Amino acid sequence: MDDCIDFIIAVAREAGIFLRERLNDKHIINYKGEINIVTEEDRLSEGMITSRIRKRYPDHDILAEESAQTARGSKYRWIIDPLDGTTNYAHGYPVFCVSIAFEKDGEIHAGVIYNPMLDEMFVAEKGKGAFLNGRKITVSNTADLSRSLLATGFPYDIRSDRNNNINYFNGMAKSAQAIRRAGSAALDMAYIAAGRFDGFWELKLMPWDTAAGWLMICESGGVVTDIFGGAFHLEAPHVLATNGKIHRNMIELLMKIDGETVS
Numbered sequence: 001m002d003d004c005i006d007f008i009i010a011v012a013r014e015a016g017i018f019l020r021e022r023l024n025d026k027h028i029i030n031y032k033g034e035i036n037i038v039t040e041e042d043r044l045s046e047g048m049i050t051s052r053i054r055k056r057y058p059d060h061d062i063l064a065e066e067s068a069q070t071a072r073g074s075k076y077r078w079i080i081d082p083l084d085g086t087t088n089y090a091h092g093y094p095v096f097c098v099s100i101a102f103e104k105d106g107e108i109h110a111g112v113i114y115n116p117m118l119d120e121m122f123v124a125e126k127g128k129g130a131f132l133n134g135r136k137i138t139v140s141n142t143a144d145l146s147r148s149l150l151a152t153g154f155p156y157d158i159r160s161d162r163n164n165n166i167n168y169f170n171g172m173a174k175s176a177q178a179i180r181r182a183g184s185a186a187l188d189m190a191y192i193a194a195g196r197f198d199g200f201w202e203l204k205l206m207p208w209d210t211a212a213g214w215l216m217i218c219e220s221g222g223v224v225t226d227i228f229g230g231a232f233h234l235e236a237p238h239v240l241a242t243n244g245k246i247h248r249n250m251i252e253l254l255m256k257i258d259g260e261t262v263s
Helices: 002-020 040-056 086-090 166-173 185-193 207-217 247-262
Strands: 028-031 038-039 060-066 074-085 099-102 107-115 120-125 131-133 149-152 176-178 199-202 223-225 239-242
Touching: 002 040, 002 099, 002 107, 002 120, 038 040, 038 086, 040 060, 040 074, 040 166, 060 207, 074 086, 074 185, 074 207, 099 185, 099 207, 107 185, 120 185, 120 207, 131 149, 131 207, 131 239, 149 166, 149 185, 166 247, 176 199, 185 207, 185 239, 199 247, 207 223, 207 239, 223 247, 239 247
Parallel strands: 060 074, 149 176, 149 199
Antiparallel strands: 028 038, 074 099, 099 107, 107 120, 120 131, 199 239, 223 239
């Protein structure tokens, strides 16, 4: 497994450096929805990552954001976000990352999230902990929601679907110390693992957004569920991740807000 971790780190770093070097270039942008975009760099980064994986592990399955899933029936699967924070990137806003997770028999065994702008490599391995640039990390000790720094994001269909997180954001903003909306779910989850954020929730995420961060938070002592406390899995689009100490309080508040919205 050590060789596999080294491989993931090397591939994530290569893709991240490529993205960093092209950040201020003029980007070719296509639209997957009204405000959901993909850049040429998304596709090039993904091609770089998947080609390395296919060369080394030709029989493995691959699930990546910008291409059709490769499903060979393998017990091994790679889950890849080649550029998490595409909207940021397209505007030259330097908050984005590369996220790669390695799954075996339906369980995430390794995850890497690389922030090339700060040269921060977040690494987690099942049963072995989570690390930032080789240093072990743990979640925060904040136990009071009113003293907590939270993170969230909004779905791409915010203009057309009322289930758009605005109600939860409004309620949480009145109960937490502050909320950040940085535009990269994978980085938000890495920051939970590192103790920079105390809690994170978001709606309508995809497996490549959460796979590596899910393992990272669990390995650093945090808790990941759906937003109402149910078991989390990669096909569960709504996620709540915390240091564990404010988890129940966040669930109760999210449920209260949900009830008020319905009524």
